[in-house]
Amino acid sequence: MNYISTRGAAPVLSFGEAMMTGLARDGGLYVPETVPVMSKAEIAALAGLPYEEIAFRVMRPFLGDTFGDGEFRELIAKAYSGFGHAARAPLVQLGPNHFLLELFHGPTLAFKDFAMQLIGQMMQAALAKSGERITIVGATSGDTGSAAIEAFRGLSNVDVFILFPHGRVSEVQRRQMTTPVEANVHALAVDGDFDDCQARVKDMFNDFAFRDGVRLAGVNSINWARVLAQVVYYFSSAVSLGAPERAVSFTVPTGNFGDIFAGYIARKMGLPIERLVIATNQNDILDRAIRSGAYVTDGVKPSISPSMDIQVSSNFERALFDAYGRDGAAVRALMDELKAGGFAIGEAALEMLRGTFASGRCSEEETVATIRQAFATTGEVLCPHSAVGVKVAGEHLGVAPMITLATAHPAKFPDAVEAAMGVRPALPVRMGDLFQRPERVTRVKNDLAALQAIVRERIGH
Numbered sequence: 418m419n420y421i422s423t424r425g426a427a428p429v430l431s432f433g434e435a436m437m438t439g440l441a442r443d444g445g446l447y448v449p450e451t452v453p454v455m456s457k458a459e460i461a462a463l464a465g466l467p468y469e470e471i472a473f474r475v476m477r478p479f480l481g482d483t484f485g486d487g488e489f490r491e492l493i494a495k496a497y498s499g500f501g502h503a504a505r506a507p508l509v510q511l512g513p514n515h516f517l518l519e520l521f522h523g524p525t526l527a528f529k530d531f532a533m534q535l536i537g538q539m540m541q542a543a544l545a546k547s548g549e550r551i552t553i554v555g556a557t558s559g560d561t562g563s564a565a566i567e568a569f570r571g572l573s574n575v576d577v578f579i580l581f582p583h584g585r586v587s588e589v590q591r592r593q594m595t596t597p598v599e600a601n602v603h604a605l606a607v608d609g610d611f612d613d614c615q616a617r618v619k620d621m622f623n624d625f626a627f628r629d630g631v632r633l634a635g636v637n638s639i640n641w642a643r644v645l646a647q648v649v650y651y652f653s654s655a656v657s658l659g660a661p662e663r664a665v666s667f668t669v670p671t672g673n674f675g676d677i678f679a680g681y682i683a684r685k686m687g688l689p690i691e692r693l694v695i696a697t698n699q700n701d702i703l704d705r706a707i708r709s710g711a712y713v714t715d716g717v718k719p720s721i722s723p724s725m726d727i728q729v730s731s732n733f734e735r736a737l738f739d740a741y742g743r744d745g746a747a748v749r750a751l752m753d754e755l756k757a758g759g760f761a762i763g764e765a766a767l768e769m770l771r772g773t774f775a776s777g778r779c780s781e782e783e784t785v786a787t788i789r790q791a792f793a794t795t796g797e798v799l800c801p802h803s804a805v806g807v808k809v810a811g812e813h814l815g816v817a818p819m820i821t822l823a824t825a826h827p828a829k830f831p832d833a834v835e836a837a838m839g840v841r842p843a844l845p846v847r848m849g850d851l852f853q854r855p856e857r858v859t860r861v862k863n864d865l866a867a868l869q870a871i872v873r874e875r876i877g878h
């Protein structure tokens with residue numbers, strides 16, 4: 418299995434190489450050269466299996482010879498052993514034909530744990546073989562950061578630097594990143610928004626002297642392995658509702674487009690998915706793009722669903738690559754236009770995207786109303802991001818069962834949830850002292866040189 422860049426001008430890599438490389442050296446994102454298809458019988462056979470076994474069967478064809486079968490099974494088992502629910506990703510019903518996929522039972526209470534816990538295991542196994550040491554630098558709008566820290570804290574051959582937008586994540590999210598005591602964890606509060614953080618991470622990858630010097634690695638969803646691990650729960654949930662005999666639809670609260678792109682891959686693998694619905698908050702660039710064909714940035718507006726406060730959605734590039742017939746030069750040209758504010762999606766590409774994705778937007782008021790209504794009608798306490806998904810899903814219900822992804826635990830956003838429904842969601846007992854733990858964080862200007870200097874100094878390079 419080979420991996421190629423969306424911009425067509427980077428070396429072709431194996432799965433293991435793509436995982437350790439992160440961003441391609443031409444600035445693009447790695448994707449599989451071909452997507453393996455599962456037969457109807459293979460998909461049907463997933464029903465009723467433990468999540469770990471589904472993960473093995475779905476992911477194995479993408480791995481080539483990076484890990485042996487026994488080794489990969491062990492890594493999966495370790496990755497999910499710390500989850501707080503036996504089903505790992507349980508489904509609950511919200512209404513007739515509408516289901517919620519709870520993806521917040523991992524150690525940091527967000528869907529990011531599904532991929533990050535596994536990437537943590539896979540990267541450690543790869544590093545044990547190569548004897549290398551790496552420097553992970555990641556950008557977060559709230560959830561990726563703590564998941565990455567949890568997956569890599571305390572390792573002697575990894576430093577993990579997380580850039581988050583100062584003052585724009587919830588207090589729980591911030592404390593999850595700033596209270597770990599391990600010396601290899603570095604929380605950096607950047608004076609900017611998430612797009613700034615993500616752009617600086619990409620700048621570091623595009624500075625080859627720095628990248629090679631510190632042995633830079635990425636764990637944002639620019640890393641293909643992140644996306645792949647998220648494909649699994651599309652299969653596990655769909656088969657439990659009757660796939661492949663019955664098609665299902667998904668609504669995905671969307672920021673960086675990685676999670677919904679995983680659903681797109683599941684569909685390409687043969688999972689019968691009728692609709693993939695992009696749900697945005699007031700940072701609605703993706704909804705506008707699908708409706709109008711213009712992908713134009715408009716400034717990040719802080720919201721009560723901060724993890725989705727994103728304008729430049731990295732993984733949209735992967736979808737554009739397919740929509741433009743896998744023409745790397747065309748994608749490169751679009752990304753150049755994006756630097757100047759945006760681009761118009763070509764007619765054929767837009768048709769392809771509209772044939773795959775539907776979209777909707779949820780305002781701040783609608784988010785609050787949805788949290789309140791879901792609690793009143795089902796007893797389910799939604800986080801603001803999941804509420805965005807539920808509201809938009811409601812506009813796309815049809816014959817196929819709709820599965821909305823619940824991306825985070827409500828206790829990560831206690832203020833927003835309490836303001837909406839008058840009840841303050843409690844953190845799990847193991848995190849109960851989060852507000853008493855001392856914080857360790859460095860405030861940094863939105864400046865590449867300043868950030869690189871901190872990284873170099875901390876790792877002694």
Ligand SMILES: N[C@@H](CCOP(=O)(O)O)C(=O)O
Nearest residue numbers: 557558559560561637638673
């Ligand atoms: N919403 C994310 C932003 C980063 O996304 P990623 O999937 O590329 O890691 C967050 O919560 O940090």
